[in-house]
Amino acid sequence: xxxxxxxxGARTPFVRAGKSFASxxxxxxxxxxxxxxxxxxxxxAGGVDALxxxxxxxxxxxxNLAREIVLxxxxxxxxxxxxxxxxxxxxxxxxxLIADAIARGRIHSGIAGGVEWLSGADPATFKEPTTGxxxxxxxxxxxxxxxxxxxxxxxxxxASHRNAVAARERLAGEIVAVEGVDxxxxxxxxxxxxxxxxxxxxxxxxxxxxxxxxxxxTDGASAVLLMSETRARAEGREPLAFIDGIEYAAIxxxxxxxxxxxxxxxxxxxxxxxTLADIDLLxxxxxxxxxxxxxxxxxxxxxxxxxxxxVDWARVNVNGSSVAIGHPWAATGGRILTTLAYxxxxxxxxxxLISICAAGAMAGAMLLTRD
Numbered sequence: 001x002x003x004x005x006x007x008x009g010a011r012t013p014f015v016r017a018g019k020s021f022a023s024x025x026x027x028x029x030x031x032x033x034x035x036x037x038x039x040x041x042x043x044x045a046g047g048v049d050a051l052x053x054x055x056x057x058x059x060x061x062x063x064n065l066a067r068e069i070v071l072x073x074x075x076x077x078x079x080x081x082x083x084x085x086x087x088x089x090x091x092x093x094x095x096x097l098i099a100d101a102i103a104r105g106r107i108h109s110g111i112a113g114g115v116e117w118l119s120g121a122d123p124a125t126f127k128e129p130t131t132g133x134x135x136x137x138x139x140x141x142x143x144x145x146x147x148x149x150x151x152x153x154x155x156x157x158x159a160s161h162r163n164a165v166a167a168r169e170r171l172a173g174e175i176v177a178v179e180g181v182d183x184x185x186x187x188x189x190x191x192x193x194x195x196x197x198x199x200x201x202x203x204x205x206x207x208x209x210x211x212x213x214x215x216x217x218t219d220g221a222s223a224v225l226l227m228s229e230t231r232a233r234a235e236g237r238e239p240l241a242f243i244d245g246i247e248y249a250a251i252x253x254x255x256x257x258x259x260x261x262x263x264x265x266x267x268x269x270x271x272x273x274x275t276l277a278d279i280d281l282l283x284x285x286x287x288x289x290x291x292x293x294x295x296x297x298x299x300x301x302x303x304x305x306x307x308x309x310x311v312d313w314a315r316v317n318v319n320g321s322s323v324a325i326g327h328p329w330a331a332t333g334g335r336i337l338t339t340l341a342y343x344x345x346x347x348x349x350x351x352x353l354i355s356i357c358a359a360g361a362m363a364g365a366m367l368l369t370r371d
Contacts, residue, residue, distance in 0.1 A: 002108075002228040004099040005239030006368065009338025010037035010176050011222035014184045014326035017118040021179065021219040026059040029178070030115040031073050033221035033331075036176025037111065043225060047235075049107035051081045052097040053223075054090030054114035054330035057121045058083075065115070084330075088287065088358035089248070090114050091222065091333020092366055098226045099243050108231040113223035114330030121217075128359060131253055135287065135359060136203035136214060138257035143208060143290040145256070146297055150208035154196040156289035157213040157323045159313075164320025165189045170346070171319060174338055186216055187324040213289040218326030222334030240341035241352065245272050245367035253361045258291040260363030261355045262298035266305035268353075268365045276308045280349035282315050283340045285332060285356040286322040295355065319343060332356065337366070344370055 053066035066081035086093045091114040098110035164187035201207035247268035299308040352368040
């Protein structure tokens, strides 16, 4: 089995829906991310064997968006392409498809990514099909069950904004300018606990989830270049990190729509023979601050698995995450994978862990390592 290297990543800025990218559409955004990856990192497109790209809200008339990216971007027509849709873990799913093909020796190099253009989404898209509730309404139920206070949610949200603002210069190397926009529009340097506390509940009159401690509706795209270690070394590329483990899980929505990470992370760590204390950097997708807190509580106390011990919050989302940066559903996995891999390289960190919850009561987790 070939080791799978994360070689490079690029993305568009993440922009609030209905704003600067409102006239573009999924294919246009996706092409910007893929072209930016290829140009910025001097990728020989002729050496790319496959492309897997995800989108949750498809573009009309383009059911296989991935193939349109290949053909309309002027990439070699021989590149195989497939489109994936798996809610918020779509970006991890596309990386898994490429990584599995590399590990088995079927291909040597591939691009994984995702795009979401929520400017054009039907409002019904934001409701869980099986329950009729929005994700925020589901999270209010979980928040009550886990007794998560409003102040703690706002503290996690504030940390996301502060870390993202402090990381602007670092993240600039991952971002390809689009339509004159060259940075994420979500992170706010002027927010505070007092300002967050003043916001009204967004999903229930007596709720604690607000626009300030939930991820905003966002447009954006991301792309990641994966190679076999052999190919990367042959091209003189230093791997940022290696994909060392992947896990997926699902539960019934009644158990908590966004609580499946409580299964994926313990299962992945157990299989790798690791504990949370062995993880140098932990990336937890912030659909809501309350969701992050609930899953951390489940890991620490044990829920459907043995307790994993305490989480060191100083290692969590050190460059901010979805509450501040935004959450274009299918693009989030690629953003997190890219940012974590580059941060591991900067810090010479040995292990990094990704945890992403998803609608449909699903979740994905991925372990990155560096020798």
